[in-house]
Amino acid sequence: MKVRIRFSKTGALVYISHLDIMRYFQKLFRRCDIPVRYSEGFSPHQILSFSNPLPLGMESTGEYADVELTEPVSSEEALRSLRAQTVPEIEIMSFKELDASSENAMAAVKYARYTVKTKDPDVCDIIPDCIRKLTEAENVTVVKKTKKNETEINIRPLIAELAFDNKDNIINMLISSGSTDNIKPELVMKALASFANMTFKKNDLEIKRIDQYTISDGRIISLDEIGTWIQ
Amino acid sequence: MNDLALSKEILLSVEKPARYIGHEVNAVYKDPDGLIRFAMCFPDLYEIGMSHLGIQILYDMLNSFDDVWCERVYSVWTDLHAIMKDKDIPLFAIESQDNIRDFDFLGITLQYEMCYTNILQILDLSKIPFYSKDRTDADPIVICGGPCAYNPEPVSPFFDLVYIGEGETSYRLLLDLYKSCRKNGYDRSDFIRKAGKIPGIYAPSMYETSYNDDGTIKEFKAIYDDMPLKIEKEIVSDLSDTYYPLKPVVPYIKATQDRVVLEIQRGCIRGCRFCQAGSVYKPIRARDEKKLEGYAREMLANTGHEEISLSSLSSSDYPALEDICNYLIDEFAGKHINISLPSLRVDAFSLDVMSKVQDIKKSVMTFAPEAGSQRMRNVINKGLTKDDILNGCRQAFLGGWTRVKLYFMLGLPYETEDDMIKIAELSNDIAMLYYDTIPKQERRTKVSIVSSTSFFVPKPFTPFQWAKMNTMDEFRYKAHVVNEAMRRQLNYKSIRYNWHAADVSVLEGIFARGDRRLAKVLVRAYEKGCMFDAWTETFSFEPWKEAFEECQVDPAFYYNRERSYDEILPWDFIDIGVTKKFLIRENENAKQGIVTPNCREKCSGCGAAKYHGGVCYES
Structure with a gap:
């Protein structure tokens, strides 16, 4: 299942780089036990991608992460656990399923x-x-x-x-x-x-x-x- | 949320602004009203400091007290340092972003000598006077602890208090005393004097040292009769029943240790004669394996880290090692969590475990023979024979490993040229062993041996604390001898040889066994711009040389001189349990190459048994 997450990045967290935000989400998913799909191979990583990187220092209420899951999770349940585990400066705004055929966030942005x-x-x-x-x-x-x-x-x-x-x-x-x-x-x-x-x-x-x-x-x-x- | 101490313009102009903003997962925020404010400092970069378990334990413990808010502060990198000096911005704690000078306590951990100038940077940027004697009630109580506090004298004039030993035990007493002193018309020096009577706490300003004409110590005495003349180290006697940080702070930027750390035991049974940690953390105490399993589960759930690592001086000596390893593998290896097992002796068990948790093709087998010849390994009491090393390597080669890393020391006491050459020969023997063990058609690749030598620095509370350390020229000559010997080896193309910088080792040697007269050299070096001396990109030896000359301090007195057994050493007022008598006996054994058995084989009566815990009371 492909899922899209909308999140905000505000306050002190504007000084956290795009790469570190990716690391943040990897750890957040593990804290929440979200069943993220990992890539194959000897050093597997979460199948996770982001929309257009936000410049350092800028706030946003419209950031997107696409992630693949191994089994379905309801939006309500996922939001509850993600919101309990995230820092206030990164608000998890939505958690929705994508069609298997849909473009990833980075390619879709116009x-x-x-x-x-x-x-x-x-x-x-x-x-x-x-x-x-x-x-x-x-x-x-x-x-x-x-x-x-x-x-x-x-x-x-x-x-x-x-x-x-x-x-x-x-x-x-x-x-x-x-x-x-x-x-x-x-x-x-x-x-x-x-x-x-x-x-x-x-x-x-x-x-x-x-x-x-x-x-x-x-x-x-x-x-x-x-x-x-x-x- | 509080505003940040630094403007947007500044934060966007420095490298990794995330070092200075806090707000991490599991960072502790409290309403400061009425609380004791404690700033805990690791005097190096955030990425280094955030990787340190000791600070995490103390942060967790102090914040578990309702009447304390403990925050963190780290050294600021040179780019921000220049801006803060230029714009006169005071140093702040990461959580509240409040000025350090307004805190009740500033605690600084001393993990290595080469961070001493960074202590001065912290004080300078905080606008706290360098010297304890110049501080007023407007300044925090500045306290240090950590391994270098076992000889605090070179930095003791900078500290109001020094905590000697493990931090879990005496802080509550200190905080209670502080509260009661605050209630009854606070007087700084009165508090310091009373604090100096708490177990493990040393108040340097309550003591003075006089010197003989030859520069050695004549007398170390208390200014007041009621001050203790011996400060006994503090230790946790039952490690299974103490604080453990189950919700460690998770940095946004990649810390050096970006993983859950599980301290399985503290101390070491092996009496390596060069090793200070082995001596000061005696006796070895293990944590309960079942409790550790619970810690591992909780900490992984609380942090989201993708790696867990065991921590101890010698993991192979942990009695329940197989159980804990099997538990971690069974429970987590299938959940995309890497398991890292450092400081394991190479044997059938560890090779089996390692082959389960690592990619053998990529991983490197590490050995620390420390010395090249058996004679020298006996001198330093490294209970490892050439057969042990070769057998370990043979098994590793058969298991698929092709890369071996070897660690040695140069400049050990009683070393001969033959001992140095044996480093090259041992490296060659291991390379040879690979070709003898693995038939030609089964070799994936060439064997790769990387041999590194560091220069030996004699440390307080070791049997070598009286030893004369080599000069830079001697060190360079010895590295040259090894390098030349490497070139003569049959398999020299499979061996790479590295050696450490001699100048940093010499500085470390000076401060490791220094006394109070070195404090002014540190101040002078800092004034000349020395900072981050542990970093090659910022270290420069020249200003240090000038600082010693200008302060008229002869470095050779401190490092390049053999002490006699009856000389008063700057750290003699500290009692670590291990007696001087034992250290002398061990040094004499070293001279004759006599090996002393480890604590589990036979008690050698070092003195640590007085702590009523650990291996001394295993039946």
């Missing part, structure tokens, strides 16, 4: 939603105007830095939603994510700032990943909606 909070009041004043300009533009070219080189890309088609909540001063964006057209929320912020001829200081922005999405029948839906509740 979009991610982020919120960006800024502490600078001057920035808040100009943001709505910048968002309007960006949304109206057909071409928004930014320089994307990779490990090897810099390339210019048009990020406009990669932004599905972009809005500003002036009550809480939060920018909300739904942007391309995953193995093909991945862009970072920082890049969108850079583009936004360029419409006001300014730059943001990295540490003034509080970015949070809200959820990750895939495309099903032409619709953008949460990875959480793919699985089904196990009775």
Whole structure:
């Protein structure tokens, strides 16, 4: 049985790396006696994979782990024991069965939603105007830095939603994510700032990943909606 | 949850920020109101400190007391050290993230001499004065313990109290005394003086040492008449009935020991004459096997670790070894839990067990003959003959092993050039044995022998505590002799030879048998930037050399000098049970290569029987 788990990562745990989160889940499953399937061979390991790694320092309420089980466990029972054993900063939000044919979380991710909070009041004043300009533009070219080189890309088609909540001063964006057209929320912020001829200081922005999405029948839906509740 | 002591900007700029944030599974959080705050420190990196069973036991014990909250603190790596110094950020405990200086106690474990400068880093970053005499009521009581506390003198000016022996027994008394002193108008020096009368607790500031013209100790005496002149080590007489950490903290980052550790016994029956642990932990005491089975189940369930390891100085001497091994294999081997069995003597039983729990193709068979010649093994009382080693290797080869690791020491007392050459010859004999034992058509691969030598460091409370340690040049010459001898061996292509750095060994030797006059050298070395001296990437000998010169302390006096039996040694005020008379007798036996039987074969009257426990009372 293939299972998808949605979890959050908040508070002090944002300093735990992706690799260590994998180790955390391996030990969590053993503490809970979840019947995880192990690979064959002399050094067997749990058949476990994760969605797009979260950068160090970022909070998220939409992280996913896919794991294979040797026998079925009900969602209710699994959630009860996982929640009893996990630390408060990693909340286990759901535990659902996946079709044997479904893509794993990493391959399925096409979009991610982020919120960006800024502490600078001057920035808040100009943001709505910048968002309007960006949304109206057909071409928004930014320089994307990779490990090897810099390339210019048009990020406009990669932004599905972009809005500003002036009550809480939060920018909300739904942007391309995953193995093909991945862009970072920082890049969108850079583009936004360029419409006001300014730059943001990295540490003034509080970015949070809200959820990750895939495309099903032409619709953008949460990875959480793919699985089904196990009775 | 508390906010973190370090900003996001800082945490994201240092290596492995997870070292400093706490919040691990099984970490203990309490409401601090009205509690005694205890900061327990392992003065090295988090990954090292988190792997230490002793700290886990004490953390568990202290937190089992309702009136105490024990938290952890570790050395901060050089990257964060620079930031904390630059931005004037005080050192904090991992759980509450509160400043160490605001704690009631700061406990520091002394596991090896090369962490002594790290103690100063902890004090420095905590803004606690280095020297006990400079502290006020605003500072915590700084206490140390652990194996190096058996000669605390080089660091004793930094500590208000020193706990000598096993930590399970006297802490409750100390905490009760602290509470009563706190109630009645706290006076720091009054508390320290009273604490110095608790069994196993030494208050260095209540004693003074005077010296002869030649630098040796003239007298060690108490400042007050009511202070004890001998401090007797504390031990747990019944190990089956004491604290055990059934819910150890599970680190997020990979610790050096990322596994459940099951201490099956404490102490050792073998009287190896170079070994301090064998002496200070006497007598050997075993834990009840049935209890250990329960511990193993609970600890695996509470941590989710995928490996369990037995811990002891010599597992093969544990009376119920077969039972515990069989239990672990039957119960856990099918549940994807690795079983690791270090310090096993190689025999039919252990080979059978190991073949069940390891991949023979990948695993390495380890032997510690410690010396190359039989004569030298008799000198050090390593009760292992060449036949034992060759038989063990033959069985291992027949069982499918092809890789052998051998550990030796160079610079042992009464060593000759022939003893050194025999290290190479023994390595060659083992390689030869492989080719004689395994027919050509059955050989999967070449045999691989890795021989390593470390340099012998004489330690307090061993029969070699009076010995002259070699100089760096002598050590390097001896390693050269072995290396040359290796090249002459027929099978030298199957043998790899490694030797340790001589400079670190010499420093270890100086501090192992040092006295109070070395404290200022440590402070000077720290001021010159020495830290993490146990790490090759951070160790540098040059500043140490300067520190000794500037403090006008001659290192040779401490390491490169033979002591006479009547010299007062800096650690003579400590009573470990094992008597000086016994140690002298053992040193004389060493000179003549006379082997002393182990504790189960025959009692040699070392003195540890006064603890009324363990092997001394097995019938």
